[in-house]
Amino acid sequence: MSSSSPPRAVWTGALTFGLVVLPVRLYSATEEHAVRLREMHKGDGGRVRHRRVCERDGQELGLEDVGRGYELPDGRLVPLTDEDLDHLPLPTRHTAQVLGFVPLADVDPISYSGKSYYVGPAGNAAERPYTLLAAALARSGAAAICRVAIRTRERLAAVHPHQGTLLLQSLLWPDEVRDPGDLAPSTPVTERELELAELLMRELAGVEAAELRDRYREALEQLVDAKITGGQIEAPPQPEPAGDLLTMLEASVRAARADR
Template identity: 45%
Template structure:
C-alpha cells in the first residue's frame, strides 16, 4: 500500500518513524457526465478568469481570499514551515479509555506503518503498551493544510489512527427529539428486548453493498443490449397503528427468518399480533359490563344460599315427622322424646320446628 504521508510518532521522548497509509477504500461506482445527444464527455476545464484561457496543473497554486476579495498566495514552502510541532509529527497528548471517544467524532481511518528497521522496537513497544492498558492514544497531527485530532488504537498487529473531529465541530442534537410526551410501558419494552434478542448479533463480514451489486447488474445488462432487471415489488405492510401488535409481529418474523420454531402459546398470540387499525372506542361501556358481571355473581351466591336454607328446612321437617310417629307409638316415654325434640326445635329457631312444637303441646 502506498503511503500518503511520512513523519513520526512522538511518544514522550520516544520518536517512532512511520508512514501513513489509507485504511479504507471506496468501491462505489462512479459516473461520467455526458452529452445525451452524441454521448460526448462533458469535462471541466480550469480557466484563468483574467486571461480567459485554460491553464495546466503546474501553473495552479494556492491562495487565501481575504474579506475584501484580495488573494493572498500561499506556497508549499509556506505550509512546510508552519509554526506547529505537529507539522511532520503525530504528537500523543494523552491516553484515555476507548469509551471516552464519541463515535460522532470519528473521521477517516489510517494505518501507521513502521518507517524502517530502527522503528520496529519503539513501534512494538507502543503497540503492546496500548494493548495492556486497554486504552487509546489521543494525538494531534497536521495533514492536508490543517491540524487534526486523532485516536491511535491497535488493530491485530498494527497501529491504526482514526481522524477525529474537534469537539466544536460536532453539533448538539437540540430540538431533534420528539416534542410530544410519550409513555412507554413495561410490556412494550419487554417486546422490544425480545425483538433485539431474536435478531441477535451478526458477523459484519457477512454484510455487503447490495446497491452496488444491483447497479453492476444494470450496467452489465445495458452493455449487453438487454433490458435492465426489474425492481422487485416491495412488501406491502399494514399501517402501523397498534405498536404492541407491530412488535409481536416483528418478533415472529425475525424468528421465522432464522428458522426458529414458535414456542407453545405463540400461535394464539400470533392471531392477535396482526398490524391492524385500533378498534372503535368502546371503553366507556366497558365499566358497566364489568359491573353487570359482578351483579350476576352476587345473584348466583344468593341463589346458592337460598338452596342451602331450603335443604335445611326440609331436613328439619323430616325430623319433626319422625318425632310425631314415635310419640304416637311410644306413650309416656314418647312424651320425653317430644319434650326433647321441642327444645331442639326452639334452639334452632326454625319456623317449621316451632309450628311442630305448638301442635305437640296442644
C-alpha cells in the same frame, strides 16, 4: 494491506508520548469502491468536461499552469507553492503529539471523521516502543488522543490497537459536531415493549460482515441494462409502519426465531 506490493506511506513522522519518540509511517486503511456517474449534455448525450479557465484573461490552463493561493479579505490571492507549505510552521506536520489517554469507549462515535490509517513503525529502532504502546493500549482499553496534520488539515486523532496493529482514526474538532437540539421525542414506552425490544435484539445478535457488499453497483447495472433494452425494473417495496408497536415486536421476535 497486501503483502504482494508494499503500501505507500501517506505521512511520515513521529508519534510522541511523554519523552518517548516513536518514528512511524501512516498508510491508508480504507479504500472507496464508489460508482461514479459521468456528467453529460442532456440535449445530445455528449460528455461534459470541466476546463480550468483564468478569470482574468479567459485563458484555458493546463494542470501544470495551476497553482494555489490564500484569499485575502479584499479578494487578492497570495500564491503559495508546495515548498512554502513544506515550511509551514506547524509542529504536527511531522509530529503527532499525544495529548492524553482516554478509555476508547469514551470517544464519541460521532467524532470520527471517516479517515483511518494504519500506523507502522519506521525502522528497527521503532519496533520496541511501537510494541510497547500497542500492548499498553490493548491492556488498558485506552486510546491515545493526539493532534496531527495530514495533507492540508490538522486534526485530532485517536490511536488504538486494531487486529494487532495500531490504527489512527481522525476526529472532528469539538466545534464541528452539531448539537442535536430537541430532535428526540419524549413519548414514553412500556416495560413490556422494552422487554420485547431487548429480546428482539438478542435474537438478531451478530452480523456476518464478511458476507456484506455494496449492492448499489448491481442495482445501477440493472437500471442501465433496462434503459438499453427497453425493459422494466420493479422498485423494491418500501416498509411502512403497520399495527401497534407491541404486536409488531411480538411478530418480529417470532420471525427472527423462525429464520435461525
